Amino acid sequence: MGQQARAADEADIVVIGCGSGGSAAAGRLSEDGRYRVAILEAGGRNTSFKTVMPGMMPFQAEGTNWRFETVPQPGLNGRRGYQPRGRGMGGSSAINAMLYLRGHARDYDEWRDLGCAGWGWDAVLPVFKRCEHNVRGADAFHGDDGPLWVSDQDWANPGSHAFLEAAAALQMPLNPDFNGATQDGIGIYQVTQRRGERWTAARAYLGDGHPRSNLRIVTDATVERVIFEDGRACGVAYQVGGETRIIRATRAVVMSGGAFQTPQMLMLSGIGPGAVLQEQGLAVRVDAPGVGADLQDHVDYVAAFETKGVPFLGSSLGGTFRSLGAIARWMTTRTGPMTTPYAEAGGFVTTDPALERPDVQLHFVVAIVEDHGRTKVKGHGYSCHACVLRPYSRGTVGLNSPDPRDAPRIDPAFLSDQRDVETMKRGVREMYRILDAPPITGFKGRDRYPIDLRDDDALEQVIRDRSDTVYHPVGTARMGSDDGAVCDPRLRVRGVEGLYIADASVMPRLVGGNTNAPSIMIGERCADFVRQDLG
Numbered sequence: 156m157g158q159q160a161r162a163a164d165e166a167d168i169v170v171i172g173c174g175s176g177g178s179a180a181a182g183r184l185s186e187d188g189r190y191r192v193a194i195l196e197a198g199g200r201n202t203s204f205k206t207v208m209p210g211m212m213p214f215q216a217e218g219t220n221w222r223f224e225t226v227p228q229p230g231l232n233g234r235r236g237y238q239p240r241g242r243g244m245g246g247s248s249a250i251n252a253m254l255y256l257r258g259h260a261r262d263y264d265e266w267r268d269l270g271c272a273g274w275g276w277d278a279v280l281p282v283f284k285r286c287e288h289n290v291r292g293a294d295a296f297h298g299d300d301g302p303l304w305v306s307d308q309d310w311a312n313p314g315s316h317a318f319l320e321a322a323a324a325l326q327m328p329l330n331p332d333f334n335g336a337t338q339d340g341i342g343i344y345q346v347t348q349r350r351g352e353r354w355t356a357a358r359a360y361l362g363d364g365h366p367r368s369n370l371r372i373v374t375d376a377t378v379e380r381v382i383f384e385d386g387r388a389c390g391v392a393y394q395v396g397g398e399t400r401i402i403r404a405t406r407a408v409v410m411s412g413g414a415f416q417t418p419q420m421l422m423l424s425g426i427g428p429g430a431v432l433q434e435q436g437l438a439v440r441v442d443a444p445g446v447g448a449d450l451q452d453h454v455d456y457v458a459a460f461e462t463k464g465v466p467f468l469g470s471s472l473g474g475t476f477r478s479l480g481a482i483a484r485w486m487t488t489r490t491g492p493m494t495t496p497y498a499e500a501g502g503f504v505t506t507d508p509a510l511e512r513p514d515v516q517l518h519f520v521v522a523i524v525e526d527h528g529r530t531k532v533k534g535h536g537y538s539c540h541a542c543v544l545r546p547y548s549r550g551t552v553g554l555n556s557p558d559p560r561d562a563p564r565i566d567p568a569f570l571s572d573q574r575d576v577e578t579m580k581r582g583v584r585e586m587y588r589i590l591d592a593p594p595i596t597g598f599k600g601r602d603r604y605p606i607d608l609r610d611d612d613a614l615e616q617v618i619r620d621r622s623d624t625v626y627h628p629v630g631t632a633r634m635g636s637d638d639g640a641v642c643d644p645r646l647r648v649r650g651v652e653g654l655y656i657a658d659a660s661v662m663p664r665l666v667g668g669n670t671n672a673p674s675i676m677i678g679e680r681c682a683d684f685v686r687q688d689l690g
């Protein structure tokens with residue numbers, strides 16, 4: 156191999172996956188020029204206006220989303236769930252709803268108490284702050300000079316304001332900052348946008364058009380497996396256009412494929428439950444039963460209401476004209492209705508007085524959501540989600556085949572623990588308390604799925620008939636200090652050398668909130684650990 160070819164196929168650190176965690180890790184590891192970093196991403200560059208314009212979220216190209224499905228879920232009356240995951244630069248931060256939430260402070264203290272030394276709230280808060288560029292400025296809870304822009308919504312829908320007013324009329328607290336002193340209450344969410352544009356983790360951390368000479372980004376590169384020499388990760392095999400290539404990693408490999416594909420890639424690299432690997436004819440390098448175990452996700456119920464047109468988003472002749480005007484406005488000023496994250500308002504409620512933290516999150520959406528937006532509904536309306544923040548149900552990720560291009564086998568085991576059903580019932584009732592209060596009732600919305608909330612059995616049936624994910628899978632390569640943990644609290648995969656994980660899969664417990672900012676925080680910390688280890 157000539158000198159030039161060798162240089163092109165070698166890096167000090169190879170990062171797999173350019174999503175929330177991977178972008179943050181690669182960005183920080185490459186910023187001081189000390190290491191040659193290569194990042195391999197299965198999808199494309201994600202520069203389309205449909206990615207950048209927030210309001211185009213439901214219309215993004217199919218190639219930006221892996222569009223996974225779960226195995227049939229007994230807890231959902233046998234239905235298969237849908238699991239969208241971002242594909243391409245930015246990963247899921249390129250297709251998500253952009254809501255900026257960190258979870259509850261006590262969630263991180265719980266991580267620490269579970270054996271993740273150094274992950275308590277005191278330790279992670281400074282990292283959240285250094286990630287953040289909050290347009291409101293810095294304070295005890297926020298940063299204003301980090302790469303991740305956090306903005307107030309430019310144009311929240313009148314319906315979102317009505318949602319807040321209805322909650323206030325019920326004496327529920329209003330909360331202008333869910334990432335501040337307290338999480339409880341109802342409010343308008345802050346969003347990961349910069350001057351009206353979606354601000355993906357890749358845009359935040361990888362220079363947004365300002366390439367670094369020591370950072371190589373390879374897109375359309377599907378990783379097959381990590382390669383080891385004497386128990387040390389020393390390279391990665393990946394496919395481009397049907398051809399397998401090898402890139403050497405002289406110092407470290409960081410895996411950031413997300414909660415479904417990190418365990419898949421670990422298994423394809425021989426790290427996982429021995430029986431599962433053998434079933435697929437894969438050699439077992441490390442028998443690690445924790446890989447793919449402990450899948451946790453926010454199970455979610457959506458209520459949807461039809462209204463007569465204004466002010467909600469939807470499909471109609473008048474709506475189309477208004478959308479065209481909104482698109483023109485966004486194109487020229489980056490302001491107006493097309494900056495919407497759709498899930499504009501919401502908040503955190505405590506449905507059980509015995510609890511010290513909210514156990515249900517609400518997302519008020521300014522359009523009708525039917526089957527995750529995959530079924531387009533004629534007309535206008537609004538929706539509201541209620542999700543269980545700390546589910547007891549535990550699922551798994553496994554392999555359907557040893558082919559890296561195949562989808563992993565996803566079984567979230569939604570509502571397999573009856574305690575989650577009970578929380579969901581309380582959450583749905585609490586949500587309807589707001590939806591049934593003025594001024595929301597002034598929109599005269601027709602409930603598409605009316606429920607008799609007094610009938611406990613009927614409520615459970617409708618929950619099992621209609622619930623699914625609100626897109627926060629975690630925990631499938633969890634960190635910890637016990638034998639069952641996949642990686643240690645410095646994010647090093649146990650049983651091998653030189654392999655780290657930087658994504659949502661390491662969370663030992665699902666946080667009570669949306670998972671983009673926590674995944675980015677994990678990526679930042681992984682970069683710290685790798686730098687400290689490599690010197």
Ligand SMILES: Cc1cc2nc3c(=O)[nH]c(=O)nc-3n(C[C@H](O)[C@H](O)[C@H](O)COP(=O)(O)OP(=O)(O)OC[C@H]3O[C@@H](n4cnc5c(N)ncnc54)[C@H](O)[C@@H]3O)c2cc1C
Nearest residue numbers: 172174175176197246247251252253254378413659669671
């Ligand atoms: C529809 C939707 C809405 C959401 N809304 C919000 C929200 O509003 N706020 C919020 O905080 N969170 C939200 N989330 C969740 C949040 O975006 C994710 O939890 C977070 O982005 C996960 O980060 P990650 O690094 O773990 O994985 P990802 O960001 O998913 O990154 C994984 C990356 O690895 C790549 N990859 C996978 N396999 C391979 C392979 N074999 N070879 C090469 N590359 C590979 C993928 O293409 C992807 O780019 C939402 C998620 C979705 C899907």
